[in-house]
Amino acid sequence: MRGLRTWTTLAAAGTAAVLMAYSGASAESVEGSVRQAAPAAPATSDGADYYWKVWNGALPEQPRRADNDQLLAVLTGKFTGPPIGCTFSFRGGSLDPSTIAARAGTTVRIQNKDAFTHELEVDGLPGFTPLESGPGAVRAIPVPAGGPWKLGDGYYGHVEGYMHSIRELVACAAVGASGKFRFENVPPGPYSLRILRGTEQVAVRRVIVPPGKALQVEPLALKSGRK
Amino acid sequence: MLSRLWYLVLAVALGVALAGAFLNKSAASREAEFQLEEQLRRDRVEAELWLRLDARLRLDALAALAVEPEVRQTLRNSSNKRGTPPVGTRKRLSNKLNTLNAKLEEGKGDMVFAVDAEGEVVATLDKSDMSDQRLDKMPLVRDALRGFMRDDVWVYNGSVYRMAARPVFDGGRYVGAIIHGMLIGDDLARRLGEKLPNATVVFFFGDELIAAHTGGASAPTRSEIKNGLASALGAMGEGDGSTEIGPRTRAIAAPVRGGASHAGVGYMVGRNGSLVGLGGLFANTFSEDVASLPWWAVIGIPLVLLLLGLALLYLEHDKAVGILRKSSTTLAKGDLDGLPAGQLRRHYRAIAENVNTALRAGIGFKKDAEVRANVDLDDMLSSTRDEADTGYFGFGQQEVPTARRTSVEEASVATVTKGVPTARPAGTTTARPKETPTARPAGGKSSRPPAPMPRHRATPAPARAEREPTPMPDDPPTRPRAIVDEYGGFGDDDGYGEAEESTQVTHIPQELLEKSSPGEEGEEAHFREVFEKFVETQKECGASVAGLTFEKFVRKLHAAREQVMKRHNAASVRFTVYVKEGRAALKASPVKR
Numbered sequence: 001m002r003g004l005r006t007w008t009t010l011a012a013a014g015t016a017a018v019l020m021a022y023s024g025a026s027a028e029s030v031e032g033s034v035r036q037a038a039p040a041a042p043a044t045s046d047g048a049d050y051y052w053k054v055w056n057g058a059l060p061e062q063p064r065r066a067d068n069d070q071l072l073a074v075l076t077g078k079f080t081g082p083p084i085g086c087t088f089s090f091r092g093g094s095l096d097p098s099t100i101a102a103r104a105g106t107t108v109r110i111q112n113k114d115a116f117t118h119e120l121e122v123d124g125l126p127g128f129t130p131l132e133s134g135p136g137a138v139r140a141i142p143v144p145a146g147g148p149w150k151l152g153d154g155y156y157g158h159v160e161g162y163m164h165s166i167r168e169l170v171a172c173a174a175v176g177a178s179g180k181f182r183f184e185n186v187p188p189g190p191y192s193l194r195i196l197r198g199t200e201q202v203a204v205r206r207v208i209v210p211p212g213k214a215l216q217v218e219p220l221a222l223k224s225g226r227k
Numbered sequence: 228m229l230s231r232l233w234y235l236v237l238a239v240a241l242g243v244a245l246a247g248a249f250l251n252k253s254a255a256s257r258e259a260e261f262q263l264e265e266q267l268r269r270d271r272v273e274a275e276l277w278l279r280l281d282a283r284l285r286l287d288a289l290a291a292l293a294v295e296p297e298v299r300q301t302l303r304n305s306s307n308k309r310g311t312p313p314v315g316t317r318k319r320l321s322n323k324l325n326t327l328n329a330k331l332e333e334g335k336g337d338m339v340f341a342v343d344a345e346g347e348v349v350a351t352l353d354k355s356d357m358s359d360q361r362l363d364k365m366p367l368v369r370d371a372l373r374g375f376m377r378d379d380v381w382v383y384n385g386s387v388y389r390m391a392a393r394p395v396f397d398g399g400r401y402v403g404a405i406i407h408g409m410l411i412g413d414d415l416a417r418r419l420g421e422k423l424p425n426a427t428v429v430f431f432f433g434d435e436l437i438a439a440h441t442g443g444a445s446a447p448t449r450s451e452i453k454n455g456l457a458s459a460l461g462a463m464g465e466g467d468g469s470t471e472i473g474p475r476t477r478a479i480a481a482p483v484r485g486g487a488s489h490a491g492v493g494y495m496v497g498r499n500g501s502l503v504g505l506g507g508l509f510a511n512t513f514s515e516d517v518a519s520l521p522w523w524a525v526i527g528i529p530l531v532l533l534l535l536g537l538a539l540l541y542l543e544h545d546k547a548v549g550i551l552r553k554s555s556t557t558l559a560k561g562d563l564d565g566l567p568a569g570q571l572r573r574h575y576r577a578i579a580e581n582v583n584t585a586l587r588a589g590i591g592f593k594k595d596a597e598v599r600a601n602v603d604l605d606d607m608l609s610s611t612r613d614e615a616d617t618g619y620f621g622f623g624q625q626e627v628p629t630a631r632r633t634s635v636e637e638a639s640v641a642t643v644t645k646g647v648p649t650a651r652p653a654g655t656t657t658a659r660p661k662e663t664p665t666a667r668p669a670g671g672k673s674s675r676p677p678a679p680m681p682r683h684r685a686t687p688a689p690a691r692a693e694r695e696p697t698p699m700p701d702d703p704p705t706r707p708r709a710i711v712d713e714y715g716g717f718g719d720d721d722g723y724g725e726a727e728e729s730t731q732v733t734h735i736p737q738e739l740l741e742k743s744s745p746g747e748e749g750e751e752a753h754f755r756e757v758f759e760k761f762v763e764t765q766k767e768c769g770a771s772v773a774g775l776t777f778e779k780f781v782r783k784l785h786a787a788r789e790q791v792m793k794r795h796n797a798a799s800v801r802f803t804v805y806v807k808e809g810r811a812a813l814k815a816s817p818v819k820r
Binding site: 049050051052053054055056058059060061062063064069091092093094096114115116117134153154155156157158 | 279360364368376383385396485487490
């Protein structure tokens, strides 16, 4: 029995070594999803931002959508290449997604894909000055260790997000309205799949991306917590 | 005292009036400021109501766009699985939006979007803009896509827009929304300012004014408002109401109701307050206010107080001064012995009493006293002398001293130590008793340095001959200067004495006077003695005595004696011969009763 365990351990180690050896040669995708939770309340209270917000009197109002803008799926592990898919933007009038992550010591880029100007703000980040970013402009943020930092917009109060600094960040993926996410071009190997929402990590799972085929991750249950 | 009290009353009344004026000013200023603050609060409420109404009107106006079939059809197609419509369709929708927007007239939008159910912009007013644009994360759009009509304020590429959104539904489902924006500019400020007369309305974005309207000459200027923007924003941040942005200007600031408030977009209403200074107390006085004044109190009370004050002044001062003036006039005429102190009060009474005391003491001007104390007997004699007697003592035809040159000096009664008469001892030519004890120190020397006395009064004779004799005090008698001179003669070569203030002057008891009085016979003998002494002295001086008879001499002595007695109320007069300017002269010394 004892010998069987020993041989199993050796086999796993050999498999890992083989996967690591193949990592430079292939890149796979990782797909997953989160179980839909109740739609979160808007990031900002818009109770005083209007004179009128009245029902149209014809059709019943639509329920609030669970757009999962606040969720970000990341892979962390032993990978020294540039983070994969960790580009973010203003889209539709807000950060998309509103939770972003960057490897400590690198620079994260946020592009303005809207037709109007944004002014990105990062609370408490040393050396960062809010500046206007016109349509198409990219704002680069140097990310030190630490965080998370709160993000905002000088012009739009509804824009709110958080930026995480992760030392072993490998890849980033937005969570769609349906709760699905997909990492592209991930080197095979063992990773930790983490779901971030706001300032906290709401789900984590260890995954091994096999070479030559996509990894389908079982749906992740999100911890309840603050945004 | 009462008049002084009246001054105090006047001063207190003035102080109270001034304090009241200043208090009134402060109260009026505070009231004006309070009214201004209240007015600004009402302005803000009114502005909010107007903006709310304006938002509602824009929302309602959007119905014309939301129900347009082409809009609904295009948005429905875009919301289907087919995705964004082709460019041509989008351009047609843009043209339609322009047409419909133009029909809104006052509600015409500066920015209109037609978005599908996913929040993607299908068409705008700019038909050349076919970019891939989404607005689904804007709260306004999100709520509209859920079925709400809602307003908002956006900062969009540096400009500020009042936004309104209305859902578009077709076929029983939501297919999109119409997003409508109107630029905030001077037109909006003007329309709002028309609802707030005499106020200046501005909209600001950060520290910049993006729209302004000045409500007339009485309203603050745009620059005043801009200068006070920082303080108004500070007050707005602290939740306060209006803030003072100028000497008499206040303003109230408020954020706009919408997302743009996050960017520092708001509006401010400023007003000038009423000028309330001491001069401005009456700036807002109406004729009705003047008419409602209690004039009986405003005029009557000060008038009564004025009359009371004048009466008190009359009683305390004017009346006394009048009495003093009249009595002093009468006194100067000699009809009064003194001032009527009994009719006066307080200080005036004291003044009158002091003057009376001085009059009784015979105190006068020093020079006058000297003149009185040394009346040249010749002057007196000259007043009674007829022309034929001129040169009686002078023997004019013989170039002898005239009566003026041969003077007889009058001397007052000299009474020395109390109770001791100044009876002239027998065998002497002076009125001074031989061994009369006086306060004079032994040896006849005063303890004080002798004052040099003129040998002859320098009073010009003609002037003195024309005037009345100097009135002499009655009681107490003036210190007999002549006797002093005579005392000075004892042991003095010049024959003049020296003043001695330590010598006491007092009345001589009548019995002593009677004892010392020579009587008729004694007087005759005294005259004889004086005559002989006079003749002798004249001769010794080398002067001529021709024509001088005892009868003439005695006649003159009588005349002189009568005058001196009358003037000094003396019992008798003693004459003394002495040498004056090289000739014999007479000195008359009245002896008091």
